[in-house]
Amino acid sequence: MDRGRVFSGMRPSGRLHLGNWMGALVNWVALQEEYECIFCAVDVHALTTSTPADTRDIQANIREMTLDWLAAGIDPQRSIVFVQSWVPEVMVLHTLLGMVTPLGWLLRVPTFKDRVRQMEETEESVSYGLVGYPVLMTADIILYKADTVPVGEDQMPHLELAREIVRRFNYLFGPTFAEPKGKLTETPLIVGLDGQQKMSKSLDNHVELAVSPEETRRRVLTAFTDPQRLRRTDPGRPEVCNVYALHQLFSQGKVEDIYQQCTGATRGCVECKGILAEGINNALAEFRERRREIAARSGYVEEVLAEGARRASVIARETIAEVREKMGLLGNPSLAALRDF
Numbered sequence: 001m002d003r004g005r006v007f008s009g010m011r012p013s014g015r016l017h018l019g020n021w022m023g024a025l026v027n028w029v030a031l032q033e034e035y036e037c038i039f040c041a042v043d044v045h046a047l048t049t050s051t052p053a054d055t056r057d058i059q060a061n062i063r064e065m066t067l068d069w070l071a072a073g074i075d076p077q078r079s080i081v082f083v084q085s086w087v088p089e090v091m092v093l094h095t096l097l098g099m100v101t102p103l104g105w106l107l108r109v110p111t112f113k114d115r116v117r118q119m120e121e122t123e124e125s126v127s128y129g130l131v132g133y134p135v136l137m138t139a140d141i142i143l144y145k146a147d148t149v150p151v152g153e154d155q156m157p158h159l160e161l162a163r164e165i166v167r168r169f170n171y172l173f174g175p176t177f178a179e180p181k182g183k184l185t186e187t188p189l190i191v192g193l194d195g196q197q198k199m200s201k202s203l204d205n206h207v208e209l210a211v212s213p214e215e216t217r218r219r220v221l222t223a224f225t226d227p228q229r230l231r232r233t234d235p236g237r238p239e240v241c242n243v244y245a246l247h248q249l250f251s252q253g254k255v256e257d258i259y260q261q262c263t264g265a266t267r268g269c270v271e272c273k274g275i276l277a278e279g280i281n282n283a284l285a286e287f288r289e290r291r292r293e294i295a296a297r298s299g300y301v302e303e304v305l306a307e308g309a310r311r312a313s314v315i316a317r318e319t320i321a322e323v324r325e326k327m328g329l330l331g332n333p334s335l336a337a338l339r340d341f
């Protein structure tokens with residue numbers, strides 16, 4: 001049996017943090033062993049929510065994110081690593097899928113409804129492109145005939161919609177695409193340093209991967225702990241402390257002691273956070289070394305992304321030819337010579 005094909009994407013928002021690493025990247029790296037993988041910096045998706053000020057940073061953000069991927073162990077020899085807009089066929093497929101996607105389906109997507117609510121508060125206008133976000137995501141996946149899509153829980157509604165679009169396309173035009181399946185990452189939710197919400201760059205409760213050990217320590221020292229532990233002599237409650245939750249991921253072999261010292265009030269939170277920072281720094285040492293080394297190779301990231309786009313294009317062109325034929329858009333064959341697809 002053929003290995004399945006994996007596709008996943010991240011919006012290029014700049015340097016990644018511990019949540020991205022534990023929640024997605026570690027999983028992506030592992031999937032390379034079993035599947036043919038395609039990893040995409042979805043720059044067009046980034047445009048659906050960016051302000052013009054953010055878009056000025058897109059190119060730099062693509063580079064920073066790609067460096068993080070490569071340093072984490074994404075292997076461009078094995079996997080295709082590329083930038084979404086560099087293979088513009090995805091925009092063709094997006095338009096064509098738009099013709100078979102009922103608007104009602106899109107308006108019901110929970111992430112869309114949340115976003116509209118936020119935008120209404122700030123009086124921003126909701127773009128046509130934002131409504132089509134899941135259609136573009138579907139186009140990403142099926143353009144490359146991927147069947148397995150590693151994503152977080154929040155993306156599952158998008159994948160359900162992708163399956164519905166695929167079913168409808170296949171019903172209208174004949175069997176063409178496999179229904180893509182979401183593959184949830186088995187990582188515990190990484191709570192941010194505020195102890196309240198998921199670790200996220202926009203909430204500024206994150207620890208960036210590519211920072212110095214000192215900066216990591218400084219960040220970790222700002223973490224909230226058990227709010228009821230006011231004095232050093234108060235016993236702490238590890239089960240409600242997000243520093244303790246992070247210890248479980250980064251302080252192997254020390255967790256039991258840390259639990260005892262917290263509940264017995266024999267160690268204060270500052271010192272406890274110092275141990276966590278050390279654990280995180282140890283876990284990231286190899287990543288950081290590799291990142292420095294890759295960043296120093298002049299032109300390397302650019303070449304990886306160019307080669308990724310070349311390889312992705314080969315698949316994309318075939319799919320577009322097939323879709324055009326199925327949808328009755330293959331006209332005068334001699335016109336094909338005018339364009340690449």
Ligand code: TRP
Nearest residue numbers: 007008009010011042045137140
């Ligand atoms: N919407 C995804 C996110 O915000 C990013 C994404 C775009 C994606 N296209 C994709 C993920 C295709 C998986 C497959 O996380």
